[in-house]
Amino acid sequence: MQVFLDQVWTARWPLWDGFLLTIEIAAAAIACGTVLGCIVGIQLVFAPTLVRFPFRVYVDVMRGTPLLVLILAAFYIPSVAGLNLSATQAGILALTLFAGAHIGELLRGSLQAIPPGQAEAARSIGLTFPQMLAYVLLPQALRSALPPWINTGVELIKGSSLLSMIGVGELLLKTQEVIGRTFMTIEFYVFAGCLYLITNILLDQVGKTVERYAGGRS
Amino acid sequence: MSKTTIRIAAGIGLFALAMLQVPSASAQGKLQEVLSRGKLVVGTGSTNPPWHFRDEKGALVGFDIEVSKIIAQGLFGDPTKIEFVNQASDARIPNIVTGKVDIACQFVTVTAARAQQVAFTVPYYREGVSLMMVKGGRYADYAALKAAGNKVTISVLQNVFAEQMVRDALPEAKVDQFESVDLMYQALNSGRADAAATDSSSLRYYMKQNAGRYVDSGFSWNPQTYSCIVKQGDPDWLNFVNVALRESMTGTTFPLYKAAFELWFGETPPEPKIGFPYEFR
Numbered sequence: 001m002q003v004f005l006d007q008v009w010t011a012r013w014p015l016w017d018g019f020l021l022t023i024e025i026a027a028a029a030i031a032c033g034t035v036l037g038c039i040v041g042i043q044l045v046f047a048p049t050l051v052r053f054p055f056r057v058y059v060d061v062m063r064g065t066p067l068l069v070l071i072l073a074a075f076y077i078p079s080v081a082g083l084n085l086s087a088t089q090a091g092i093l094a095l096t097l098f099a100g101a102h103i104g105e106l107l108r109g110s111l112q113a114i115p116p117g118q119a120e121a122a123r124s125i126g127l128t129f130p131q132m133l134a135y136v137l138l139p140q141a142l143r144s145a146l147p148p149w150i151n152t153g154v155e156l157i158k159g160s161s162l163l164s165m166i167g168v169g170e171l172l173l174k175t176q177e178v179i180g181r182t183f184m185t186i187e188f189y190v191f192a193g194c195l196y197l198i199t200n201i202l203l204d205q206v207g208k209t210v211e212r213y214a215g216g217r218s
Numbered sequence: 219m220s221k222t223t224i225r226i227a228a229g230i231g232l233f234a235l236a237m238l239q240v241p242s243a244s245a246q247g248k249l250q251e252v253l254s255r256g257k258l259v260v261g262t263g264s265t266n267p268p269w270h271f272r273d274e275k276g277a278l279v280g281f282d283i284e285v286s287k288i289i290a291q292g293l294f295g296d297p298t299k300i301e302f303v304n305q306a307s308d309a310r311i312p313n314i315v316t317g318k319v320d321i322a323c324q325f326v327t328v329t330a331a332r333a334q335q336v337a338f339t340v341p342y343y344r345e346g347v348s349l350m351m352v353k354g355g356r357y358a359d360y361a362a363l364k365a366a367g368n369k370v371t372i373s374v375l376q377n378v379f380a381e382q383m384v385r386d387a388l389p390e391a392k393v394d395q396f397e398s399v400d401l402m403y404q405a406l407n408s409g410r411a412d413a414a415a416t417d418s419s420s421l422r423y424y425m426k427q428n429a430g431r432y433v434d435s436g437f438s439w440n441p442q443t444y445s446c447i448v449k450q451g452d453p454d455w456l457n458f459v460n461v462a463l464r465e466s467m468t469g470t471t472f473p474l475y476k477a478a479f480e481l482w483f484g485e486t487p488p489e490p491k492i493g494f495p496y497e498f499r
Contacts (some may be wrong), residue, residue: 014276079316087304167304173264177272180265185398 003215004187011178018174025163026156027089029095031062033152036096041141042133044108055104060102067159072093075166091163095156102155106148110141115182143214150207154200161196172198224241230309237285247449248448248455252320257299258334260286261319264304268423268482269325278302280420282323284478285342285446285463288471289321292462313368314449318382321448321459336447339459342467343444343473347383350425357412360437366412371400373411387439419483426484468497 003022008015062070074094078085085093114137122132164173175192191193252258262270262282270282287297303319310322314336325345328338347373349360356362357362363370367390374380376395384393394411397404403424405411414421424433446463448456466475468490479487490496 010274014272017276035430076312076316079318084318151284166309167264167305167306169264173304176265179398180267180271181399182274183398185400 004184007178007182007184007188008191014174014178015171018169018171021088021169022157022160022171023161023199025092025095026153028092029099029156029160030063030153032092032096033099033156036100036151038109040100040104041107044104045111046129059101059105062097062128063105067094067098068162068165071162072099074162080187087163087166087168091160091166091168095159095163099152099156100160102152103145103149105212106145106152108142110145111137113144113165114140146214150203150210153203153207157200157203158196159208246322248452249458252293256294257301258286258290259301259303259318260289261303261305261321261322262286262324263307263312266325268419276337281343281478281482282325284474284482285323286321288466288474288478289323289446289459291471291474292458292465310447314447315448320455321446323446325444326447328445330446335450336451337446337452337456338445340441341445341466342463343419345444346418346438347387347415347440347443348421348438349387349408349413349415350421350432351413351435352406352409353431353433357435359433360387360435363391363413363435364384365380368392370412371410373405375399375402375413375416387415387437413424419420422483422485438462442459464497468495 014091040055040059042120043052044059047055069095071091074097075085075087075090078093118136118140120133122136124198127135160170161172163170164176167173169177171192175188225348262278264270264272264278266280268280270278270280273279283302284355286300286302290300291297293299298487303313305313305319305322307324310324310326311317311332314322319418321339325343326338327345349363351357351363356369364387370388371394372384373394373396374384374389374399377383380395381393384391392437394405396405399416399420402411402414402416406414413435421434424467425434446459448459462471465471469488472490476487476489479485
């Protein structure tokens with residue numbers, strides 16, 4: 001045990017860098033994914049059939065494809081097309097596309113769960129469509145979308161570990177590098193697993209707190 | 219099918235066709251491209267000592283890294299002008315084919331099947347499997363292990379071919395497979411296994427790290443050749459890399475290769491013989 005703790009201490013900076021990168025990647029993906037998801041969710045509910053169709057295809061393709069396949073596609077396809085993304089950029093792109101589809105779909109569900117009377121009432125008092133979204137529909141939809149949104153965040157933190165496959169130096173790859181040097185396989189995998197677990201539990205707790213303040217139905 | 223759907227489908231088809239016709243390489247060739255860029259982009263890993271791994275300070279080190287430096291030295295007279303792209307073993311060939319890296323030096327085993335997809339450079343190491351034992355243990359060398367028949371237990375890294383691989387050298391030995399390198403070495407240290415069988419380079423490195431604690435059985439088998447890989451279809455680039463590597467093993471840059479070999483494998487490679495160039499023997 002002492003030997004292991006010494007090795008953790010020796011490797012503290014690489015592991016810390018990896019941990020930070022994991023958080024940064026997940027944060028970037030959830031931020032970009034939320035913007036994308038809001039657009040997608042609104043289109044899925046309100047757009048005319050022809051405009052909705054590509055969004056539907058996007059959501060179904062993203063949700064029906066394993067995340068690892070998405071990551072490899074985001075890494076290799078742009079470079080064939082002459083666009084050179086770094087591994088981290090490609091990874092954020094893949095996670096963003098993944099998150100955008102999931103958030104779009106959960107926002108669609110939340111929007112459609114709002115009783116139609118709300119939209120009718122908004123229209124009858126003369127609100128324009130953007131006003132109706134901003135003041136009536138989105139506040140209600142976002143509240144009920146909050147728990148699954150936090151869940152998507154947890155998925156992204158876990159999913160970011162797959163980026164080690166394309167050489168992004170996040171927590172899992174940094175852990176593997178330490179294992180490569182120290183040969184302490186089980187100890188360091190358990191250590192990394194605990195870090196992921198603690199992070200996700202914390203994120204869950206933050207989500208629950210925000211939920212309480214936002215007065216969401218849980 | 220509506221007219222719109224057909225149009226959309228046709229559009230996607232045309233777009234896909236256009237993508238296929240994007241010129242894949244620049245007209246000037248890889249060697250000029252690398253020289254004008256001013257740095258070499260090398261694909262390699264970061265988790266496999268003594269080939270490519272991170273030291274305690276987080277710097278990329280290992281024999282593959284030294285080989286890359288030899289090539290950069292040849293290109294720019296400066297071994298530091300390299301950008302290493304970290305890649306998993308499965309990504310070695312795809313990253314070459316899609317042009318993400320100029321060259322990959324990541325213990326790539328030369329096989330005819332792989333040579334259909336990428337171009338191999340001249341080899342820089344011949345890997346094998348060796349047996350390592352605790353110093354002063356029950357068996358002194360390979361002959362003693364073999365003579366003991368089914369009384370010996372060999373610890374080995376879990377893998378489909380592991381059992382057969384050990385049987386090739388020790389037909390009667392018991393084989394214990396372990397999921398990770400540390401467990402395999404632990405079995406040896408605790409006496410559960412009489413010898414550990416794994417890549418010769420890994421054993422050499424481990425023995426160098428733990429000097430005086432282990433001995434090699436003196437027998438190695440299962441040869442496989444390591445080379446760098448480059449994209450097919452650019453003979454000038456391949457020839458350049460070949461010259462840089464070959465001369466590090468036979469000519470002017472031999473001191474670089476020798477120093478790397480001693481550092482990571484703990485032994486000295488044979489000096490090039492002066493006189494007739496023996497690689498043509």
